[in-house]
Amino acid sequence: MALTDYREDMTACVRCSSCKWVPFNQMRSARFSHNCPSIDRYNFHCYSGSGRMNMGLSILEGRSSLNERVSEIIYACQLCGACDVACKTYREVIELTEVLLELRAGCVERGEMPLEHMAAVDALKRENNMLGEPKAERGAWAEELGLKDVNRERAEVILHAGCRYSYDRELWPALRGTVRLLREAGVDLGIAYSEEGCCGGRAYELGYRGEALNFAEDLASRVKASGASVLLTACSDGFAAFRWLYPRMGVRLSARPVHLVQYLDLLVRQGRIRPRKNLDLAATWHDPCHLGRMGEPWMPEWPGDKRERLRCWTRTGRRGVYEEPRRLLLAVPGLELREMERIREWSWCCGAGGGVIDAFPDFAAWTARERLEEAVSTGSDALVTACPWCERLFRDTAGEAGLPIRIYDLSEILLASCGEEVEGL
Ligand code: SF4
Ligand code: SF4
Secondary structure (H helix, E strand, C coil), X not given: CCHHHHHHHHHHCCCCCHHHECCHHXXXXXCCCECCHHHHHHCCHHHCHHHHHHHHHHHHCCCCCCCHHHHHHHHCCCCCCHHHHHHHCCCCCCCHHHHHHHHHHHHHHCCXXXXXXXXXXXXXXXXXXXXXXXXXXXXXXXXXXXXXXXXXXXXXXXXXXXXXXXXXXXHHHHHXXXXXXXXXXXXXXXXXXXXXXXXXXXXXXXXXXXXXXXXXHHXXXXXXXXXXXXXXXXXXXXXXXXXXXXXXXXXXXXXXXXXXXXXXXXXXXXXXXXXXXXXXXXXXXXXXXXXXXXXXXXXXXCCCCHHHHCCCCCCCXXXXXXXXXXXXXXXXXXXXXXXXXXXXXXXXXCCCHHHHHHHCHHXXXXXXXXXXXXXXXXXXXXXXXXXXXXXXXXXXXXXXXXXXXXXXXXXXXXXXXXXXXXXXX
């Protein structure tokens, strides 16, 4: 696909600006009625989903050209998908996210990318991860856990930790604790240690499609060789890549992609994990974009042809993973779930996505702060989520701003309720 394949989508945009807002029937207050961090922060039409489509059409028709300034606007967007689902409330056939992705692929083709992304992708090619950390240390988080090595032995479930969890030491206790929970529940678990690579999802979002495909094919072949039937990931970005992007790129996984939240929910419902300790905690749940609307696959599978796509456009954000985390939280004794105003497919992004965390860190922090203020407005003690990118940005932003809210991974809540030591719980 190329930008030209989306000409009809771009011409169909009537500039109603509905993509800038949570749909009217979902709004609960003026304060939290915006849905697009980019237009909210920069306040000029080209920073909205519609504005970027208008720019795309203008480039396509030769009325303007792709240059450094245009590229900067294209990349000052989290690719959170909120504009897409809002537009589809009224205009089912417009595939807004696809246009945003095509614009980025065009930027890479013409060499007009932010320098930060060029550096990150160079590091990705060298070290197989988005953080540029040594690939030999990828499995260090699992030291002394005695997990199976799927490069040498078969396991029923292969755990893909993802780039952020693999190298962010502050997040390791949550992942290590979860592994203990899973094994106590009898799960046959293995990891690929230093052979695990990036899922490729972020590279695709940045417009580097060849690199994304290489990582996807590599991961798919490793999963196949492991004989696993479940590909489990704790990373929402990885989940979206496995569930949505791989079928879109024509990469078939031999194992079913499952997010940790879905798996833990299943184990709790089966009685194999029993939350029992009373936590006495008011908590709000942040829906990560890639676990929710962006993790939704095409229904049916993406066939790679626009004319086909018009008959199977059903990617609306409604079938994201929304119930499982809420059910898990409500299974914890003493936990009161206090919902924010923008939830499920109407959720506000954490700010980290689409490479914004690397190229526009101030914008990322501003976006996170917006979400944290919404969380604080619920009167909750804690914001809980299930994506290491969200957690890192929320922790840093809440700490710097001195906001009265703690940040937890959902697995930490479960661990605490199962009797493990978790700071602050
Ligand atoms: S992208 Fe959709 S919601 Fe936004 S202005 Fe165009 S038609 Fe309206
Ligand atoms: S993907 Fe998110 S940040 Fe980008 S234009 Fe759409 S709503 Fe705004």
